[in-house]
Amino acid sequence: MKNEGKKIIRWLAGAVSLTAFLVLIVIRPLPFLFYQGLPHLGFLGRALYILLLGCFLALYRIARGPTGADRIVAIDILGIMIVGLCAVLTITTGRSWYLDIGIAWALQSFISTLAFSKYLEGRGFDE
């Protein structure tokens, strides 16, 4: 029963902090690094920060993960998020080579994930 209460309190804390972050982003965008003056910059600038929030959640799992497999999952997900980030940057800056980076990143991330999982599989047989 006590454990249950703790869980609910942790959930509430997480929900409140996430909502506070989102409201902060929506009301007042953080200082800008990119080229200003294109349409939709308001919405897409906020979109960039929401994607960065997701990337930080994945980084938390990389730092905390109890086993190696957790870290590999988080690295894979981080790669896919970065492809999305490249797509949004393509619209805000109007330069199409950001998507070249995205395609290359997706290819490389897929191959490195396969290599990591082969490594995991082999380690079990050695021990």
Add this chain to the structure above:
Amino acid sequence: MNELIGLIFISLGLAFDVFGCLGLVRLPDVYNRLQAATKCVTLGTASILFGTFLIVGFTAAGFKAILCMLFLLLTSPVAAHAIARGAHRSGVKLWEKSVIDRYKEDKEGEA
């Protein structure tokens, strides 16, 4: 009009991405994390890329976005499958409240 539909696709994708990463943090073991993260983040990013295609139109960036989306939809399940298999073979346990593990039973039966 195309731009409005593209923005709707992008915001849908953003919501799915955030839920996927939240699942990566909250769920208890590797396999559950893999499920939530793979599904949500793959479809979320694919929808962001499709929104990009709708906004940019039939230009160089648009075709690259479509190629990237197809590639992502084809490869991401394969990567998830490889990680799950590698994790199970290297001896990562399921969560302690899991109901059943047929794969382990069958492998022990063969050995």
Add this chain to the structure above:
Amino acid sequence: MKRKAVLFLVAFVVWCLLNWPPDWQHLLAGVFVAAFCAFMTGDLFVTRPHMLKHPLRYWHFLFSYLPRFFWECLKANVDVAWRVAHPRLPINPGIVKIKTSLKTDTALTFLANSITLTPGTLTVDIDKDKGVLYVHWIDVKDKDTKKATQIIAERFEKILRKIFE
């Protein structure tokens, strides 16, 4: 030879899309690159070229498989989002075994990918000789092999058999 021609076409189209808008220099370089790719890896990519001729298979793929796939995908995402945001984490995970009657490699790969992207399931391993898939299920409704097969795989098996076999 047929296999290499198919791969040459695919590689050339991808090259053209990457170098949009096309001009004659890019096209010339693309012919050489695509021919090199087809010469090196043609036998690995397409194993049964006579399957690509039937128009009915494309029809089934475009209008029967793809809408089904995207609908299930959307349902899967809403389901996972609901489970993750719920304060008590309503999950009940486990690995179950399902049987399939599909035989070819392509059909099995597509079945495994569809299972991975549909609600609550993730393929862990395939045993091709016995026709068995091991599936991690986030909310186990039935431990029995037959019923699990009915719930998970039957929606896709019928369509995939029409397309790939």
